[in-house]
Amino acid sequence: MTDTLAIFGGSPVRTAPFLVEPMVDAEEERMVLEAVREKNFSRYIGSTEPNIETVLRLTSAEAAALEDYWHFLGGTNVRAFAAEFADMVGARFAVPINAATTGLSVALASAGVGPGDEVIVPAMSFTATASAVLLFNSIPVFVDVDPNSFCIDPSLIEAAITPRTRAIMPVHLTGNVADMDAILSIAERHGLAVIEDAAQAPGAKWRGRHVGTLGDVGVFSFQQSKNIMTGEGGMIVTDDAEIARRCRLILNHGEVVFDETHSPDELANIIGCNFRMPELCAAVGRAQLKKLDAVNAWRTRNADILREELANLPGLRLPPSQRHGNTPAEDVPHLFVALYEAATMGAPRSAFIAALRAEGVPVGTGYVRPMYANPTFLHQVAFGSEGCPWSCRRDGAAVAEPPRYAEGMCPVSERLLNEEFLWFYHIAHASTEADMHDIGRAVRKVVEHRSELSDLDEIALSGLGGKGQGRIGTGPKVEPSA
């Protein structure tokens, strides 16, 4: 038996903080410095040019080849980043944006999803997946997830479709790939748009194609915790020239482009937003893109080591890896997930987490709750306090039966979040192989001492075994948020 558990006064397996930080080198510095020296911070410009319709339909490669100093599609770094990203994923159009949250909203709006329309989303994701649906007054409808991939369970989608459904928004969560064959065939049968939330999965593939390019439009995030980053930022990708055109209009004050010849349908959703990506972010993004394979290999290597370290331990189940199984999916682990089995461990998850955090290993439990259990959704209060968008329809009539949300709706998501998830963020750069072995030693120590976990009282657990991201035991540099 190993030493006394740290939570009972023994020595922790580890005292040094884990380091999680973007992979950045002289290339980012050079790109940013160059832009600063050129006084190149944001060179978007509005347009009343007669050829604006041609401009709006340029592929990203064509737009990047232009030498214009100012441009409706952004400055030199923004247009080059778009072209390089489009080339990487194999799409005709990539549209840089200030975040994936706004990217998802713009993608929906560009696909014609509007007030009162319903969008099917998984119950479990980062909150932005659902809040993005609200921005143009559409209504999210939550569907439970698959217990192994954590992505939307396609077998439950059709039951959620109503006459108001306009789109399905699968999320490739934790770098796993949603079952795109099933989702695309349901969408086709019912005439629905598919918007992929690929925020956590750049580089992941389905049948050899990059996620984000399988549906009508896909969205990536470059927030600092993501595989590649621009600080804040995102990218919309599509092969559809009309969707690209509308995205470019929506995010850049597009309403000024229109005149009295434009119909209400053409005006819809083009309401004069500014969601543009600054040049310095695009400069960082271009340098980061060259590192995508390296950072993905880093996460994959660490995840594979953890998979071996945590295999065959009583009370922990490792979900099957898409990469190692015979599936059409090639996941890229964004973080590493183990599933806690309280009955075998003989103690609640909070006790295990408290003990593991005391050993110096930060571990999280995933999102605090399914998205529908956030007060915004439970109480259906978003725009104003009168129930919009659930009860304000574009035709002025109240929705006959707006979707209602309640705890208990999606039992798999609730079980994963409340009882089973153990999320290890520290597979990311710059955590080392030795760090993974430390995590393994700490987990095995706590598992060995599992019979003592039930002795932990409420006071010991408060604050230590709580839900959330698990920062305890980390240094100030570790601020993951998936």
Ligand SMILES: Cc1ncc(COP(=O)(O)O)c(C=O)c1O
């Ligand atoms: C699944 C998912 N969707 C959307 C987002 C939103 O991305 P951003 O922070 O770039 O707005 C995130 C970010 O964490 C995410 O994980």
